[in-house]
Every structure is written in structure tokens, then in C-alpha cells.
Amino acid sequence: MAPSSDRGLLISGAVYGSLAYLFLFSPVLVLLLFSFQDGQLPIPPLKGLTLKWYTQVLADADIMTALVHSLLVALASASLACLMGFLAAYGLARYRLPGGGSLGWLILAPATLSYLIIGMGLMVTFGTIGLPRSLISVVIGHVVINLPIAFTLIYSQLGAHQLNIERAARDLGAGELSLLILIVVPSLLPALVAAFALCFSLSWDEFIIAFLLSQFEVTLPVEIWSNLRSGLNPAINAAGTLVFGLSLGLFLLALTFVLARRGVRND
């Protein structure tokens, strides 16, 4: 049996841990719980459980259109961010460029800015050059916030071991194209998938930039926001839960790939 001081430590640790997790997840749990509310308001007391709000959300044309928009924006911005992030990371990792180090920092710089500043900056810029606010401008905004993430994740996998893998392929006769298709992309696939999933999920539930840069066609978080203005309603909880569910799924997918990669490394 453990000495009593150890047990005290264990118990206080468990209490603290439980409180921390409760703090983290209670908003989500409340959201989730009241999306099943059998009543008009998503607030206590819980009057019973129903799926009718989900039915209503799935039948709502505006929400469904916004959901498709969100998927398109996330797909496009995550793909672009990963492509550009890969090209930048590969170039900076494999070639000596004048000012190479600072170029890398410049790619990371947008990560230090708040989404509000990025959104406003882009709104002003697009207004000046005459680009109308649309899903395309939202995609550009999301590439700005996702590129540093994609770049960092991919760059971190391009170290000495990956360099030797590429050297080995060249040594055995691979030209540039077969090197890229047969070796570089497949061996970086775990990092690429992780970066894509993370970028997709960040774009999928991003609000401020999407709000500032869209006009007639809006994304799901913006649509939920405009519904919120007409008052609380369990349907919004149901929509929010759907958004959260997809984000969580993608996050777990990304995590699986990152951890799987690490497992190989440590072997």
C-alpha cells in the first residue's frame, strides 16, 4: 500500500485533473446536451430528449447551403495551404536561398496575428483592388492563417533522415519526377495528411475572417451567427454539434497520423 502522502497527492491530482477537463469540455457538453432539448429554449431545465432539431437543421436549406460552402472553402483552402506549405518547406529545407532563414520566419509571421487583424487587413486590401467579398476571398483568408501551420508541420519532417532517404533514391537512379512521385510525397504522406486535416478543421469552424470577407454566400459559422441574432434556439445547438463533430473527427485523424509517424521514428 502506498504511503498516505502519496495517496493524498494522487487524490488531489485526480480532483485537479477532473476539474481541468470539466472546465475544458463543459461548454461542448452543454451544447451537445441541449441540442436534444425537447422544448423551445436550449437552457436548463432539460425537458426531455428529441432529435427534432437535427431534423430541422438538416431540412433547413440556408444551413445546408452554408454547410456545402464551408466544406468547399475548407477543401480549397486546406489543399492550397498544403500545396504551398509543401513547396515552401521543401524549397527552404533543400536549397540554400539568400536570406533562407528569414524567409521561413516570414511564412510563420501571420500565425502571430489575430484573425481579426488578418480579416480586416484583407477586407481593406480586397476593397482597394476591387475583389468582391465572396467565398474566394474567404478561401484566400483561410490560406493566410493555414499556411504557417502546414509549412511548420511539413518542414519538421524534412530533416536529415528524410534527406538521406531522398539521397538514397537519387543514388539508386531516381530522376526528379520519380523522386517526387515515388519517394518524397509518399514518405511525407503522414505529415501531409495531418497538415491537411488540421487546416481543413481550422477553416471549417473559423468565424471572424469568414464573416468579414463574405457577403451573399456565407459559411456555416457565419450562418449560425446570423441565426443566433434572432434568439436562442436548440436548432443552433444541433448545427453547432454537427460542426464540432466534424472538427473532432478531423483532429483525431490528424493526431493518428502524427502519432503513427512518431512511432516509426522512435523505433
Add this chain to the structure above:
Amino acid sequence: MTDAVSLTGVAKSYGSTEALKALTLGIGAGQYVVLLGPSGSGKTTLLSILGGFVEPSSGRVFVQGQDVTTLTPAKRPTATVFQDYALFPHMNVRDNVAFGLRMRGISGHKSRAKVMEMLDLVGLADLAERRIDQLSGGQRQRIALARALIIEPEVLLLDEPLGALDLHLRRRMQEELHQLQRRIGSVFIHVTHDQEEAMNLADHLVVMRNGAIEDSGPPRRLYLQPATAFTATFMGESNLLKGRIVGRDGDLVEVETPLGQIPCRGKGDKGAQVRVSLRPEHILLQANGRTRALARARVLDLAFQGTRSLLTVEPQGDCEAPLKVSGPAEDAPPPGSEVALFAEGSRAVLLPM
């Protein structure tokens, strides 16, 4: 006869740092060559230049008489086994080994037969379908060998190939590498910082230091007749003594040292200040017909090493540092006791100051 590999005036600088200083080296056909040196000695840079991964700042590289200095790695008759093996993580063993053939447009039955032949060669024929992350360190090492050898290189370059393996496995892989090289007959050039590994494997040993070749030749010659103090101390234990040449006796010179007069192999003028290298096993605790009596000494420390023991002794007279002396494993004189020292005849080596 042209050398299998030859380097003429090969140098490499990174900015103001000289990684290699105008090396010239010839390697005969079918030799197992080991490049030995501490880290930063330029041995890996030299290997990268041979493999075509690093372009020399000046000088030429020839393989079988052909100038390969500007050829890409793919176009050279060389193949490299990397220190971290650099196996392709997304391919299984068979596809890894077959990669070189695939890049040469060889596939199907011909490729499969050759892959099996290579896997047989390294003793892993039953692992063809395994994923790379399911292999142990030793198995990865062998797959990396098979993958490089399948393209039948004239020269196989091995960059610290056994560095990541534990001692037991390292010994076994040394034997296997040696046998493999004998069977295939191509030149192996193997980089290591482990002098024991170097002596076990090399037909021709190249000792490197600060980007230059310090000494080069058969390991036996380098061990028994080192050209420099660095070689003498880097290849095994050696005692270095300061001395002065006092006479000549045929092939030997007599050197006056703090331990007494020692006959040395080497050439020098009478009166010249020199250094003498004397290996622990060439200092005896008992006289025989071929020994020369040295100063007496006190035992400071005794380390048991299995077949022998290694004594650290402090000689009388003004010797710079304690001496290492090889003693019997059984009944070695204990610390504190006093011993007589004898130099085994003509084993000491004369070194420049």
C-alpha cells in the same frame, strides 16, 4: 594497372572552413578500405564526394579510370549505405530492394528473381513482404546493403554502417560485411571512428585527421609502424616518450628517453629530438633474450581486461605521464607494488617531434 578508385588533389571548403585539404589517394581493385578518424576529420565529407552528394571545391575523382567528378550519384558506378539506412518507410522490403532495378526499367520476373538473390545474400529471404517499421536494427542494416548491392556497384560506400547497432550485433555484422565483400569482390569503402572495427575489416586503412590523410596502408603496418603520433595513439593504446637519438645500430636507432635507452625502428640523425611510441604490450614485466631493461616503476592502477590486464605505472625518472603496460590476466602486480620494466626488442617506433 589503373586504381579502382583514385582521388587527385580533392579539396572541399565550406566558406572559410576547410573540410578536406587536397587529398590524393589510390585504391586497388577488390579492396576493403576503411576511412578511420575522429568526428570532424573529414571522412564523411570524403565519402559524400565519392558518392556524388557533395561536389569537391577542387580536384578530380576517378572510378575505374573514368572521371566521375561532375557525375550525379545516379550516373556513378557507386552505391551508398547510409548511417541511418534511409530505407523508404512507405515501401515493404521487396520494393525497397527492387527500387534500383525499377529505376533502370527492370521489373516483373527478372526483378523478383534478382531481389530474392539479394535477400538470400543478406540472409533475409523470408522477410520480403515485411514493412520497414517491423524490422530490427540489424535487419534494416542488411536490407540497406541488399538495396545498394542490387545495382551491382563497382564501389560500395558505407557511412558508419554499424554505428547504431549494439556491440554484439556490430561484431557479427563486421564478419558478415567482410565475407560479403570477399564474395562480391567489389571495392567497399567504409567510414568509421571505431579503430577496432577498422582493424578487423580493412585491407587498406586510411587514418584521417583535420581534413587530411594522416597515414594510409595495411592495418598491420599502421599499428606496428605508425607514421605519426596521432596514428599511434588513435589506433589502440600507445605510450609516447620524448627522446634524443644517440646512435645507430643497423636498421635501428638508439634513443635516450627518460625510461632509459630504447632501440627504435625508424631513421634519424644523431642528436635529433624525437618521440618514441611504445605500445603497452611491448613493455614487459620480465626480461628475456630480446629485451632491454628500462626504469623501475610503481603500479598505480590495474584494470582486468579478460585475456590480459592493463597496468598504469609511474616510472622513476622524469617521465611526463604515467605509462600503460600490458600485464598477465592472472597474478598481475597489485597497485602499490614496484615492478621492473623491459622494452621488447625493436618494437618501439620512432616518430617525428
